[in-house]
Amino acid sequence: MCLLKVSNLKVVYPQTIAVRDVSFSLKKGEKLGLVGESGCGKSVLSLSLLNIILGNGKVVNGKIEFKGNNIFHLSKERLRQLRGRGLGYVFQEPQSAFDPVFTVGNQVAETLISHGIVKSKKEAKQLAVKYFDLVKIENPEFVYNSYPFQLSGGMAQRIYIALILMLNPEIVIADEPTTALDVITQKEILKLIKNIVEENNLSLIFITHNLLLLKNLVDRIIVMYAGTIMEDGDFNSVFNNPLHPYTEGLLKSITINKGKKQYLDTIPGNVPHRVVEEDKCPFADRCLKKVGICTKRYPELKEIEGRKVRCHLY
């Protein structure tokens, strides 16, 4: 069953096209990785799935359907339900998700009551303590009564994940959820997200600039560059046999040697700070395999053996 369908989405800011001609869909239980260098549009795309457009950005084309309903046409109330019970968003900075002046319990209870998950503060506490235990918080009652500043980054992220799960969303969106955490906590949080998503047959959209994090976590990967999709396919095929020269470059820049990450080549040049509409491939200036047409025409996203690639070489 298709849960989410994005068609020809375009989101612009006065200085740049943040998301350009993006189309993809997500099935129930599917785990999708969204990867690309900083500034390629991952966050703008994932926030727009909740109809959140920050600053003076504008959706100028396309639609996003959640279970067949265009989210840009939902009433305020249905949108509020979508953000939480439809799509649960785990942010990069776990501590900033909480208001410093209220206890964790207060904020959790308010969210659960406002989404209709529980009716009273007492019920909220019972449910929260159960879920805090599930995400391996020691002494959940004590944590429930704590203030956010009393939590470590890892604890705050676990609590936030527990809160998202209590809302019982159908899709979990995790935007670099482990960047602010140390390596050991990172691994624990990734394992936690994977287990919970699989045990409950939830769909996952995991956003990262680190392709290696996606190994053993997702079934499918979308590679983004300059606001658009360059490659879309099942993780193993893309990882073992990348079609797009950009994906190839990303993969060449990392390798695993006896479990240790080593950085090898980097892709020449930089990600464009400003994306404008041009009749050329956005990656042409950095591409080691470019041919004549690459600087003359914007490539379509083509389907090849169940995968998709935006490249004139195919």
Ligand SMILES: Nc1ncnc2c1ncn2[C@@H]1O[C@H](COP(=O)(O)OP(=O)(O)OP(=O)(O)O)[C@@H](O)[C@H]1O
């Ligand atoms: N509030 C905003 N105001 C102006 N421009 C913005 C805003 N948010 C994003 N942009 C622009 O949109 C483009 C895409 O940004 P986005 O944050 O989606 O990239 P990203 O891939 O998520 O990067 P990172 O990995 O660094 O978070 C960038 O050029 C960025 O400058």
